[in-house]
Amino acid sequence: MRRSTPKPIRNKLDLTDGVQMRLLRKRLGLSDAELTAIAERIGNSISAISKEVAKQRASTLTKQAHVPPTAVIASAGATEQAAAEIPTPAPTS
Numbered sequence: 001m002r003r004s005t006p007k008p009i010r011n012k013l014d015l016t017d018g019v020q021m022r023l024l025r026k027r028l029g030l031s032d033a034e035l036t037a038i039a040e041r042i043g044n045s046i047s048a049i050s051k052e053v054a055k056q057r058a059s060t061l062t063k064q065a066h067v068p069p070t071a072v073i074a075s076a077g078a079t080e081q082a083a084a085e086i087p088t089p090a091p092t093s
Contacts, residue, residue, distance in 0.1 A: 013044045028053050 014020050015036065025035050028050065035049070042048045 011046050013039055013046050013049065015039060015044070024049070 008014065008017075008020075013024060021032065021035065024030075024046065025032060028035070030038070030053065038049055038052055042052050
């Protein structure tokens with residue numbers, strides 16, 4: 001009698017399976033240590049890990065979005081206007 005091999009659960013991550021780890025790391029753009037740390041903290045659900053990575057990336061994007069103060073914007077605009085007002089010499093032929 002032939003026994004079928006057990007099929008892996010599709011939505012769970014097996015930390016001992018190197019192929020699963022490599023594919024998920026590549027898909028999420030994480031290092032091995034980052035993926036292991038998230039899986040230990042959140043659990044082995046692939047959807048939960050993906051949501052956590054998306055949440056971390058969203059929080060780092062909002063922290064990096066830095067708008068300069070109005071004084072810096074005004075001074076940059078003034079230098080652009082001054083550069084545009086410089087007359088160019090007429091060509092001599």
